[in-house]
Amino acid sequence: MDMLSTQDYITLEEQYNAHNYKPLDVVITRGEGPWVWDVEGNKYLDCLSAYSAVNQGHCHPRIVQALVEQAPRLTLTSRAFRNDQLPLLAQELCELIGYEMMLPMNSGAEAVETALKAARKWGYTVKGVADDQAEIIACAGNFHGRTITIVSFSPEEQYRDGFGPFTPGFKLIPYGDMGAVERAITPNTVGFLVEPIQGEGGVVVPPEGYVRRVREICTEHNILMIADEIQTGLGRTGTLLACEHEGVRPDVVTLGKALSGGLYPVSAVLGSQEVLGVFQPGDHGSTFGGNPLACAVAREALRVIVEEELCERSVELGEYLLDRLREIRSPHVATCRGKGLFVGVVLKPEAGGARRFCEALQERGVLAKDTHETVIRLAPPLVITQEELDWALEQIREVLQI
């Protein structure tokens, strides 16, 4: 048994691990449902859920069981051979979300890369765009991951600084602006990549009707609507896809994060036969993508979302959370926004940033993460109870007075 203190762990991490994050100084050793415990035995309510990867709660017993049953049986074949879990995940995921095909990867960024490759190849082989001319439109304020191609169209200066040269073929337009989408389209446009609610951008909910209008514009101009639902999907906003709030079915969807309930990196792209059918053997791949352990875990993670009615919980508790937050009188809060249990408390510019509030919440046993400097994101596991939410609200109410 290691007997290291919080400070010991921090010192080791700072010495031996690259400093590509600036985490809160809490060293977590155990999790259960919406709760986590640090190495000193302190208990915290997790209001980040690993950026919505643990929608089902930490170490969900059913998903753990699926992992424990599959792990000693078979973990990896590579796609050089077939395995008996991938076909079942493919069928269950496609039937659940309503798509013809899926392509499995591991991280969210890989799913986005896959969607971009699919859109480009669809553009050349189906739409008839001239070689190497394909354009993809994305939005200001986006977050789609950290590969060089993805940061090529990141609006965040820091994500790009020092990492050029970048991948061409992307165009940024303001988020939530329907006119801007139409103006940006050229005959070479193959896709519009959009988050139905921007997560890392600060839980930005677009104007009512935006997602529906985007769908219409994409259809009119024969371009693929690619919805990045890696954070918003799988129950977080109260539906399996956030696009469903406006009755919209995107051509291509990326999923990740909660697809495994946080037990394993699993991501996927969903689409039609026309789009994902562009991939021929050898065009694209991943050693671990679609491995049987990932698929067994994802299958159970999806069943938990459905059978524990996590979408319904998200709707009810999210509405409750937003109502209670809006009742809080605080000199620091500009507005509260969100959908389902995906909520941003937007602070006034003079509030001194969200980080100090997150640190104060940590002292009181609530873990939340500042996003975009001035937004406190509240996205607890969807298995949280109303009593637990009430307790978190008490802490938030007090912290917002400091």
Ligand SMILES: *Cc1c(COP(=O)(O)O)cnc(C)c1O
């Ligand atoms: C987290 C996230 C990604 C990237 O996922 P990784 O697993 O970190 O690569 C992409 N898009 C959105 C919307 C995300 O929230």
